[in-house]
């Protein structure tokens with residue numbers, strides 16, 4: 124029977140995967156809920172988590188959140204042992220100022236190994252809040268490209284960001300280096316050209332410094348066969364402050380930079396996280412956190428609380444005033 128003139132919208136099934144460890148389950152819950160909450164009505168996500176240690180009860184907890192929204196499936200894929208042969212070869216940068224890199228960080232480069240059923244997939248970090256539907260990502264033209272991502276808006280301004288690259292890699296990547304956070308992966312082309320082998324070569328090559336780990340691996344291996352997605356798919360909370368600096372330059376136009384803040388699709392807490400610092404949009408993140416009834420876990424315990432950060436500031440101020448006072452007393456006494 125005809126549906127009386129109403130156009131039935133066909134359901135768009137979109138595969139998307141995430142990689143994180145047991146400590147990141149709570150941030151992942153915020154990310155998952157916001158993704159599904161902002162999804163258009165005709166979008167259904169096939170969600171996957173590649174992991175090595177997420178506990179059963181936490182898997183159930185995330186699955187319940189996804190089922191409550193009803194517009195997605197969630198599957199956990201255990202990756203234990205996958206990277207054993209080269210994980211401890213010392214070529215990774217395990218710590219940055221705000222985050223720790225785990226085996227799960229590198230696994231995300233190898234989506235093609237875990238999802239033979241797909242020709243294309245979206246990858247996303249979980250230190251994010253989705254603030255809009257992102258299904259248009261799945262439609263972008265990927266021909267001749269291995270990966271599409273957001274071009275790093277800071278590499279022109281902070282030249283040291285790419286200073287670790289070998290000259291031959293820098294030459295190819297200086298205008299093309301994509302950030303982590305959100306990627307569209309052309310799994311078919313990655314498999315057809317055996318990019319996986321190239322990535323393993325990059326990992327094993329001790330002369331290649333992997334300062335940004337997963338990002339360096341894919342950027343170097345792809346050799347510039349990369350597509351770009353708009354900057355509002357990674358709205359950086361601290362970009363607005365940088366824009367106030369007259370010396371700030373970027374490959375993006377002023378309009379694109381501001382648009383990424385005014386119309387964000389994904390807010391990415393790439394540097395400071397709401398749980399260890401107080402970046403912009405932290406309130407929105409904590410609102411999701413409390414709404415979902417999330418509890419504190421290891422990452423929250425290890426990170427300094429807001430109070431401790433404030434206390435540290437005052438301690439510094441106190442100590443520097445003390446030095447000044449002592450210096451003044453010395454000048455008075457000893458002339």
Ligand SMILES: [Mn+2]
Pocket residue numbers: 248249250304391392393
């Ligand atoms: Mn991130």
